[in-house]
Amino acid sequence: MGHIVEVSGLKKRYKKFEAVTGVDLQVEEGEIFGFLGPNGAGKSTTINMLSTIIKPSEGKASINGYDIVEEKNKVRASIGLIFQESTLDEKLTANENLLLHCKFYGVAKDKRKERIQEVLEIVDLTDKRANIVETFSGGMKRRLEIARGLLHYPRVLFLDEPTVGLDPQTRNHIWEYILRLKKKAGITIFLTTHYMDEAEICDRVAVMDQGKLIALDTPDQLKTNVGGDIIEVETENNQAAEALLEEMYSVEVTAAGQALTFQVDKGSEFLVKFVKEFDIPICTVNLRRPTLNDVFLTLTGREIREETVSGKDKMKHLKRGPH
Numbered sequence: 001m002g003h004i005v006e007v008s009g010l011k012k013r014y015k016k017f018e019a020v021t022g023v024d025l026q027v028e029e030g031e032i033f034g035f036l037g038p039n040g041a042g043k044s045t046t047i048n049m050l051s052t053i054i055k056p057s058e059g060k061a062s063i064n065g066y067d068i069v070e071e072k073n074k075v076r077a078s079i080g081l082i083f084q085e086s087t088l089d090e091k092l093t094a095n096e097n098l099l100l101h102c103k104f105y106g107v108a109k110d111k112r113k114e115r116i117q118e119v120l121e122i123v124d125l126t127d128k129r130a131n132i133v134e135t136f137s138g139g140m141k142r143r144l145e146i147a148r149g150l151l152h153y154p155r156v157l158f159l160d161e162p163t164v165g166l167d168p169q170t171r172n173h174i175w176e177y178i179l180r181l182k183k184k185a186g187i188t189i190f191l192t193t194h195y196m197d198e199a200e201i202c203d204r205v206a207v208m209d210q211g212k213l214i215a216l217d218t219p220d221q222l223k224t225n226v227g228g229d230i231i232e233v234e235t236e237n238n239q240a241a242e243a244l245l246e247e248m249y250s251v252e253v254t255a256a257g258q259a260l261t262f263q264v265d266k267g268s269e270f271l272v273k274f275v276k277e278f279d280i281p282i283c284t285v286n287l288r289r290p291t292l293n294d295v296f297l298t299l300t301g302r303e304i305r306e307e308t309v310s311g312k313d314k315m316k317h318l319k320r321g322p323h
């Protein structure tokens, strides 16, 4: 038996522009697999190819053993999709939305009531089943979308930026539901995000930039690969300090905002020595373990920051409302 998701040499071209430039990966059954990257990295394009929404220009991929080009219908029956944009019918009740989906996906008539009950329980919306979706908060709509994506018992659930435009508390709740699904036997979760804290929760993370995968591992291993501890320092003269740091300690210094950032092996020992002997006056200094942002920084020389949230996302936020 192969992997639940197998991807090899997958590419997507739009005219001369290559949005995805050759992706290879495998996902194990039951994993939470995350695609981390800034806006425009090619995450949605890859998910759209895997879920048969758009056709690859080159390469192969299979989901649940079915080819994404040759066996589209079998792939569609094997997956649940939760898009960045809501596709719920706002004028219908939660129950009616779910019923419609059961009909589309051919869930047997005598099973529908039981399935709807089951998925509403997973996302804690049982008591809201008869309410019109228009009256739901942004978080409730997302939960209902997750419930809907589960109705036909998919083997793989694709979530494209599942929490974009939601406030931190609602994001935490959505994550509780996603983790609950992981415990449900057999469901594999494949998601895209540009939030570091979300990528941390994944079993494995593929870091994507400019159409290609630049790293793929567990969050811990990705951070270990960065090595050492991170020192962030602000001085009275950062320009001179950068040169002096490189000269004294042979470190590679990155200027990020007001701070200079570099890696050292034994952070606390280094810090004592550094503060004593460094000639340029230090304003602040901070020692920390590497984050996934450092992983991205090390790999690309740039940061994925929450500011990369595009105008498109802000529009989504406005549309969904603050909750």
Ligand SMILES: Nc1ncnc2c1ncn2[C@@H]1O[C@H](COP(=O)(O)OP(=O)(O)OP(=O)(O)O)[C@@H](O)[C@H]1O
Pocket (backbone or CB within 6 Å): 014, 017, 019, 037, 038, 039, 040, 041, 042, 043, 044, 045, 046, 194, 310
């Ligand atoms: N239909 C299209 N025609 C031309 N270019 C496209 C099309 N769809 C996407 N692109 C381009 O492909 C690149 C990857 O886009 P994609 O939406 O996959 O990125 P992403 O990593 O999912 O980012 P986001 O979080 O903003 O959705 C971008 O440069 C985008 O402008």
